[in-house]
């Protein structure tokens with residue numbers, strides 16, 4: 215049975231009332247801000263930082279336009295594919311875990327996302343590492359974003375589009391503290407600052423659940439080479 219005309223009209227109106235300004239990420243656009251009472255950490259999670267429509271559109275554009283690469287790592291003496299695709303965009307070169315990333319200039323979409331998060335966080339970012347998780351078999355294992363180019367207390371702004379994945383955090387020395395989990399949903403922004411990277415490490419584990427692709431962007435400020 216077809217929905218009545220009135221319902222179509224209502225859906226049309228609702229859709230068009232949703233703020234479409236990409237930069238409108240205040241309470242009126244539905245953003246919910248969560249803080250975490252964790253020792254040695256300063257973490258803020260903005261749920262629905264981007265609306266679903268903006269996020270779906272940005273996911274599509276990033277998937278098509280980003281110059282994704284398949285990196286390799288050495289594990290127990292064997293060269294294997296990194297379990298995700300990556301790319302680095304920004305003003306300066308960057309590398310991690312022995313991988314040197316070719317640098318590409320910010321695209322229009324990346325510039326838009328960067329401006330939105332810079333405005334909300336009052337921080338300047340000079341580069342972004344992108345991760346493309348094709349399915350639940352793609353992952354990133356325990357690490358901290360503490361490369362020396364990121365400075366003493368790195369500020370990491372992590373934006374997610376696509377399927378929700380679990381982001382886990384564990385304290386490096388305090389074994390009495392429980393492992394934390396945050397569901398990084400479509401359009402969310404996770405901000406990690408202060409001493410977080412010194413004391414905590416994070417991962418996105420593999421999942422056997424049938425889930426779709428996800429793109430994650432971690433904006434960083436590269437201070438020196």
Ligand SMILES: O=C(O)CCC(=O)C(=O)O
Pocket residue numbers: 343345354359372381398416417418430432
């Ligand atoms: O995909 C994520 O949410 C985490 C990415 C990450 O840890 C990184 O790029 O260092």
